């Protein structure tokens with residue numbers, strides 16, 4: 001019987017007792033990141049890796065994700081009007097559209113163990129991640145979850161279906177902003193955690 005996120009409970013930080021050799025997400029660099037690099041990245045404080053493990057099999061990794069502190073940076077060489085137009089996409093009120101940076105957390109990797117988990121596992125991992133980041137926002141304030149989504153129609157659809165939006169309206173805009181005329185291998189996307197309204 002394949003696992004769901006509900007079978008796993010809250011994610012845990014990657015530890016030595018987690019078995020990594022049976023993990024396969026179908027995308028080599030992400031499988032290999034978990035198996036060979038994740039601990040070294042943590043030691044250098046570059047990102048933290050969390051794993052979903054079934055309550056009845058706690059060493060088995062059903063899915064993983066990485067988080068790190070980041071920000072959305074605004075090109076301050078743009079004129080004020082252009083900056084206000086760009087930052088309107090961030091859902092900021094008019095008076096907050098001229099900041100240089102906006103606090104964010106980067107979802108660097110997100111992957112499930114292909115053979116052993118149910119459909120909907122990805123969606124449920126995203127739900128759990130949103131709630132973790134929102135809960136921690138009282139410690140280090142953060143407004144957005146950002147990702148460099150692999151520029152593949154299925155992956156982009158997955159993030160759009162889960163409430164993420166493009167930071168740049170079009171691929172052309174993104175190429176200009178990145179100063180890179182080549183085909184984009186990733187798209188910059190964000191999830192807006194929203195303002196505090198009470």
Ligand SMILES: CC(C)(COP(=O)(O)OP(=O)(O)OC[C@H]1O[C@@H](n2cnc3c(N)ncnc32)[C@H](O)[C@@H]1OP(=O)(O)O)[C@@H](O)C(=O)NCCC(=O)NCCS
Nearest residue numbers: 025027110111112119120121122123149150154155157158
């Ligand atoms: C991305 C990932 C975590 C999604 O998990 P999941 O359990 O498949 O996601 P869900 O079941 O919640 O959603 C599935 C939907 O996502 C989309 N999708 C996700 N990955 C896809 C892929 N590789 N190709 C095509 N569509 C994909 C499909 O639109 C699918 O929609 P459907 O139900 O209409 O078929 C998982 O596919 C994975 O681990 N992929 C390998 C690693 C990876 O590419 N991570 C993303 C890096 S940006």
